[in-house]
Amino acid sequence: MINIRELKFRYHGRGPDASSTFGMRVDAFAVPQGSSTALVGPSGSGKTTLLGLIAGTLRAESGTINVNDQAITGFSDSDLGRFRISNVGQVFQAFELLSYLTVIENVMLPWYIAGGGRKGDVRKRAADLLRGVGLESKINARPGELSQGEQQRVAVCRAMLNNPPLLLADEPTGNLDQENKQNVVDLLVEQARRNSSTLLMVTHDESLLNKFDSALDMRHVAQLLDGQSQR
Amino acid sequence: MIDLRTLLVSVVVLVAACGDADRQATTADAAAEKPKSALVVTSNYPLYFFASRITEGIDVAPEIVFPDIDGDPAFWTPGAEQIQLLQSADVVILNGAGAEPWLNLVTLDRRQLLDTTAKIADRLIPLEDSVRHQHGPEGEHSHQGTAFTTWLDPQLAIAQAQALTNAVVDLAPAAEDQFRDNMAKLERELIELDTRLAGIFAQLEDRPVLFSHPVYQYLQRRYLINGKSLHWEPDEEPTTSDWIELQQELPAHRASIMIWEDEPLQATKDRLAAADIRSAVFHPVANRPDDGDFLSVMRANAKRIQSSL
Amino acid sequence: MTGALFLGWRYLAQHRFKSSILVASITLMLFLPVATRLLVEDSAAALTARADQTPLILGARGSELELVLNTLYFHAESPEEIENRAFAEAQSTEFAEFIPIHSRFKAHGAAIVGTSLDYFDFRGLRVANGRQMGLLGECVIGANVAARLGLGPGESIVSSPETVFDIAGVYPLKMTIAGVLAAGGTADDDAVFVDVRTTWIIQGLGHGHTDLADAGAGAAVLSRRDDMITANASLTQYAEITPENISAFHFHGASDTFPLTSVIAVPPDQKNATLLRGRYQDSELLQLVVPGNVLDDLLETVFAVQNYVILGLAILSLATVAVITLVFLLSQQLRKGEFHTLLRIGASKGYVAVLIASEIGFVFLISALLAAALTLVTRHYAMQILQTFLTL
Numbered sequence: 001m002i003n004i005r006e007l008k009f010r011y012h013g014r015g016p017d018a019s020s021t022f023g024m025r026v027d028a029f030a031v032p033q034g035s036s037t038a039l040v041g042p043s044g045s046g047k048t049t050l051l052g053l054i055a056g057t058l059r060a061e062s063g064t065i066n067v068n069d070q071a072i073t074g075f076s077d078s079d080l081g082r083f084r085i086s087n088v089g090q091v092f093q094a095f096e097l098l099s100y101l102t103v104i105e106n107v108m109l110p111w112y113i114a115g116g117g118r119k120g121d122v123r124k125r126a127a128d129l130l131r132g133v134g135l136e137s138k139i140n141a142r143p144g145e146l147s148q149g150e151q152q153r154v155a156v157c158r159a160m161l162n163n164p165p166l167l168l169a170d171e172p173t174g175n176l177d178q179e180n181k182q183n184v185v186d187l188l189v190e191q192a193r194r195n196s197s198t199l200l201m202v203t204h205d206e207s208l209l210n211k212f213d214s215a216l217d218m219r220h221v222a223q224l225l226d227g228q229s230q231r
Numbered sequence: 232m233i234d235l236r237t238l239l240v241s242v243v244v245l246v247a248a249c250g251d252a253d254r255q256a257t258t259a260d261a262a263a264e265k266p267k268s269a270l271v272v273t274s275n276y277p278l279y280f281f282a283s284r285i286t287e288g289i290d291v292a293p294e295i296v297f298p299d300i301d302g303d304p305a306f307w308t309p310g311a312e313q314i315q316l317l318q319s320a321d322v323v324i325l326n327g328a329g330a331e332p333w334l335n336l337v338t339l340d341r342r343q344l345l346d347t348t349a350k351i352a353d354r355l356i357p358l359e360d361s362v363r364h365q366h367g368p369e370g371e372h373s374h375q376g377t378a379f380t381t382w383l384d385p386q387l388a389i390a391q392a393q394a395l396t397n398a399v400v401d402l403a404p405a406a407e408d409q410f411r412d413n414m415a416k417l418e419r420e421l422i423e424l425d426t427r428l429a430g431i432f433a434q435l436e437d438r439p440v441l442f443s444h445p446v447y448q449y450l451q452r453r454y455l456i457n458g459k460s461l462h463w464e465p466d467e468e469p470t471t472s473d474w475i476e477l478q479q480e481l482p483a484h485r486a487s488i489m490i491w492e493d494e495p496l497q498a499t500k501d502r503l504a505a506a507d508i509r510s511a512v513f514h515p516v517a518n519r520p521d522d523g524d525f526l527s528v529m530r531a532n533a534k535r536i537q538s539s540l
Numbered sequence: 541m542t543g544a545l546f547l548g549w550r551y552l553a554q555h556r557f558k559s560s561i562l563v564a565s566i567t568l569m570l571f572l573p574v575a576t577r578l579l580v581e582d583s584a585a586a587l588t589a590r591a592d593q594t595p596l597i598l599g600a601r602g603s604e605l606e607l608v609l610n611t612l613y614f615h616a617e618s619p620e621e622i623e624n625r626a627f628a629e630a631q632s633t634e635f636a637e638f639i640p641i642h643s644r645f646k647a648h649g650a651a652i653v654g655t656s657l658d659y660f661d662f663r664g665l666r667v668a669n670g671r672q673m674g675l676l677g678e679c680v681i682g683a684n685v686a687a688r689l690g691l692g693p694g695e696s697i698v699s700s701p702e703t704v705f706d707i708a709g710v711y712p713l714k715m716t717i718a719g720v721l722a723a724g725g726t727a728d729d730d731a732v733f734v735d736v737r738t739t740w741i742i743q744g745l746g747h748g749h750t751d752l753a754d755a756g757a758g759a760a761v762l763s764r765r766d767d768m769i770t771a772n773a774s775l776t777q778y779a780e781i782t783p784e785n786i787s788a789f790h791f792h793g794a795s796d797t798f799p800l801t802s803v804i805a806v807p808p809d810q811k812n813a814t815l816l817r818g819r820y821q822d823s824e825l826l827q828l829v830v831p832g833n834v835l836d837d838l839l840e841t842v843f844a845v846q847n848y849v850i851l852g853l854a855i856l857s858l859a860t861v862a863v864i865t866l867v868f869l870l871s872q873q874l875r876k877g878e879f880h881t882l883l884r885i886g887a888s889k890g891y892v893a894v895l896i897a898s899e900i901g902f903v904f905l906i907s908a909l910l911a912a913a914l915t916l917v918t919r920h921y922a923m924q925i926l927q928t929f930l931t932l
Binding site: 306308309310311314315317318332333335336337338339340341342 | 656657658671672673674675676678718735737783786787789790791
């Protein structure tokens with residue numbers, strides 16, 4: 001599903017961060033189709049950067065990234081946008097729901113961005129997803145009216161709207177209590193399995209690792225450049 | 232089922248047809264209506280009589296109206312409907328000489344008004360015996376000014392009728408010749424009346440005469456009648472002071488005839504007769520008579536005076 | 541991109557308070573200059589129309605503007621007066637038709653205008669309800685007076701004393717309403733029209749009382765000698781002219797000296813107008829003015845003021861635009877995270893641009909629509925607004 005070769009990435013800060021740089025090299029990285037993989041490692045080891053490169057929100061200096069048989073390193077920005085909408089479902093640590101949309105509208109956000117399909121059908125799909133996570137009674141509520149766990153479940157539904165083959169989750173449990181952490185991870189793994197999606201999730205929580213098919217340590221995946229040490 | 236298009240077309244045709252029918256009706260109505268003639272309103276009966284005679288038998292002549300007035304037109308205050316009639320008139324024929332004090336109380340367009348004595352103002356008789364009153368800082372004043380029964384002098388009546396004729400000609404110039412012919416006929420009749428009255432009053436040979444009311448100034452002046460006026464009402468018994476006033480007048484003014492505006496009470500007549508004063512009625516004919524017209528009433532007046540001599 | 545418009549709209553709807561303030565500010569920014577121009581143009585047109593309809597005004601020498609405004613709008617509190625003699629003398633020239641105006645008094649805030657029947661033909665006024673005034677003491681009232689006071693034909697209206705303590709001078713006269721004029725959208729709608737002689741009665745130059753010559757005048761008579769009767773202060777004067785007492789009404793003094801506030805002159809042609817103007821050119825007491833010329837001077841000032849007002853509004857608008865821009869920029873700053881999320885999910889930069897533009901666009905669109913609606917309403921009700929403003 002994911003195949004990375006000879007990847008080099010460098011990030012230069014702008015403005016107040018002008019003095020900060022970050023660089024890493026990934027010689028080879030692969031995640032099999034349909035698997036669930038936890039990505040662990042110390043802070044600054046490049047976990048979020050790797051997810052960004054796979055999602056196409058960051059650009060590598062050189063190397064190749066293949067996702068679902070698509071060589072995204074050659075894509076334009078608009079291609080990358082279209083690629084993400086259709087192929088990548090993302091769940092973020094801070095949920096990142098839009099406060100001015102209802103729960104169901106948040107789930108439908110990918111459709112509001114890129115269209116595709118009749119609104120009625122999309123709305124039904126979103127309602128089904130929400131029913132599946134026990135939020136049927138809250139489809140017209142605003143995110144502010146939900147608990148953190150409920151909000152993250154909505155975010156998971158949003159990520160699943162277009163049945164993406166790849167599910168990326170960057171510390172989705174970082175802001176949740178223990179019980180909700182377990183629930184959300186279970187949900188992600190379950191959704192991925194049900195959809196035959198590949199799940200790659202960044203986490204610091206070792207208690208969650210047993211829920212995944214495998215766990216990769218970032219220190220073994222990438223090397224930092226310019227003498228940056230991995231803590 | 233009628234389709235929408237057919238329905239819309241029908242509505243449009245129907246509306247157009249209605250509009251056409253309205254136009255045809257209006258045109259027909261307009262054709263049926265004759266243009267309205269002008270309206271002339273007179274302020275007293277003599278003027279109404281003159282105007283009626285001048286416009287008699289002429290199709291295009293204006294309509295002549297004299298409002299229904301109770302009593303003496305000189306003391307008339309028009310009601311709301313009568314004011315509307317006056318305001319709607321093309322011309323309001325006035326006697327002038329103070330005969331219409333109601334003019335001060337009524338709102339009319341000055342351009343409508345024709346004063347038939349305006350051009351003979353130098354021949355009007357000013358009144359001397361008026362009651363003055365005073366209140367406030369404005370000082371004394373009185374409310375009478377000029378004698379107004381100008382039509383009792385046939386010569387002045389002719390002048391008034393001439394002014395009236397000119398006004399009527401202005402309203403219907405196409406019939407000018409006919410109006411002037413009628414006026415000439417009226418003038419002849421008024422001259423004949425004048426001659427007759429002159430002959431009758433000449434028989435008095437300056438003998439004193441009493442008048443029941445001060446309304447005969449123009450008659451008196453025209454026929455050189457040696458007259459004095461009292462303030463007696465024909466339908467009221469004279470008061471004691473009235474009789475005293477008469478007694479006080481008689482030595483210097485030994486009248487044998489008293490000329491009344493209307494038939495006096497028999498008791499009054501009898502008492503006057505006891506004082507060797509005969510009563511004779513000379514109707515001022517300011518208002519519409521029960522019988523006859525202005526000329527017939529004046530001729531009857533002449534006859535009664537003749538009989539009393 | 542319709543999704544971006546939907547998101548933009550929902551964002552605005554969610555932040556109603558902020559959106560409302562922005563819409564209100566922009567609406568006012570757009571509407572005020574237009575409304576100012578509209579009202580000024582409409583008022584100028586109305587002033588000009590009424591002035592142009594009035595060829596010449598004769599009045600006391602002094603402020604031309606006061607003379608014109610009082611004659612056209614019955615505006616002055618204490619207008620300069622001329623003698624009725626001036627009216628009679630003007631009529632004798634036969635250079636024009638002359639219409640007397642005496643507008644000094646008020647009845648329940650409405651100007652009482654003493655005039656002749658010619659005024660109604662001149663202004664094209666028509667009695668819509670009831671009839672034209674006929675007797676002294678009757679009046680016809682403008683449509684607005686009737687509506688404001690709830691009066692109609694057959695009812696009455698009382699003139700107001702000039703001052704609270706004006707006991708011996710101008711006294712309240714109860715006037716019978718003969719008719720109500722059709723609304724004309726002019727100052728005539730707010731006036732009470734009477735025969736000019738009725739205003740002289742209000743002024744105390746004429747009155748009605750019991751006939752002192754009557755033997756029953758009794759206690760009101762101070763003395764009688766020969767043909768002179770003097771009344772005392774107990775003489776009751778009538779405060780209302782009725783068909784029963786009208787014949788008792790009379791005037792004191794020479795009517796030539798009675799006052800008018802102006803005379804409208806309607807010459808038949810330019811030649812007569814010129815002859816008439818020449819006649820009063822050197823008069824010390826009187827002036828004959830062309831209302832249109834007098835108001836042109838006034839309007840020049842009005843337009844100059846309008847331009848300053850619009851300039852001021854424009855400067856204010858710049859400040860408003862600056863503030864609105866700041867608000868939008870701050871809004872974008874606050875929404876940075878939201879935009880980042882959208883980009884991460886897969887929105888293009890163009891999509892985000894449309895989203896940002898939609899926030900601004902919707903606000904401006906709603907403001908423009910509101911400003912247009914307010915403009916239409918103002919245009920429709922401009923004359924009523926102006927009349928209310930002018931009569932305040």
